[in-house]
Amino acid sequence: MGQAAWARDLAERLLAEPLPRRWAHTEGVAARAVSLAPIVGDEADTLTAAAYLHDIGYSPELVDTGFHPLDGARYLRDVAGADESLCRLVAHHSCAVNEATERGLLDVLSSEFAQERPELVEALTYCDMTTGPDGRHLDVHERLAEIHSRYGPDHLVSRSITISTPCILAAVRAVEKALASVAR
Numbered sequence: 001m002g003q004a005a006w007a008r009d010l011a012e013r014l015l016a017e018p019l020p021r022r023w024a025h026t027e028g029v030a031a032r033a034v035s036l037a038p039i040v041g042d043e044a045d046t047l048t049a050a051a052y053l054h055d056i057g058y059s060p061e062l063v064d065t066g067f068h069p070l071d072g073a074r075y076l077r078d079v080a081g082a083d084e085s086l087c088r089l090v091a092h093h094s095c096a097v098n099e100a101t102e103r104g105l106l107d108v109l110s111s112e113f114a115q116e117r118p119e120l121v122e123a124l125t126y127c128d129m130t131t132g133p134d135g136r137h138l139d140v141h142e143r144l145a146e147i148h149s150r151y152g153p154d155h156l157v158s159r160s161i162t163i164s165t166p167c168i169l170a171a172v173r174a175v176e177k178a179l180a181s182v183a184r
């Protein structure tokens with residue numbers, strides 16, 4: 001069984017019943033990951049697995065610090081015995097360092113999980129940030145606006161997304177550029 005199939009089963013078990021909308025988002029992000037096969041080549045299975053796992057940190061079964069990239073990555077490392085690149089991708093998905101800073105968890109995050117290769121990190125960020133909360137495809141600007149409206153202006157997540165916006169837009173642009181060059 002490839003990593004993606006394993007990851008799908010694990011994420012479905014952790015998310016589908018307690019958080020059906022989060023699971024719908026996750027399935028949409030995974031579908032985006034599959035669509036990036038032309039630019040990620042041999043890494044398509046790893047990227048798809050990471051897409052399935054990126055938000056497992058929201059599962060009530062494993063919430064600990066309340067910072068979902070860290071909780072998810074620790075679960076993958078300590079309980080699920082996942083491959084190191086999967087743990088790193090989940091820990092750092094969608095420019096998580098900025099929310100880690102807001103939460104006072106940057107040192108913890110960075111000391112426990114190194115960054116993955118930028119192409120894979122950007123690809124996962126692209127998949128997450130062009131998929132809405134119900135799994136439908138959204139333009140990145142619609143997705144950013146959706147996060148702001150869901151959390152409200154004073155929420156730590158909204159503040160973190162504002163700080164992360166240049167990082168998110170750069171990732172989306174890099175992936176779009178790579179897709180355009182293979183389409184030629």
Ligand SMILES: [Fe+2]
Pocket residue numbers: 054055068093094
């Ligand atoms: Fe997430």
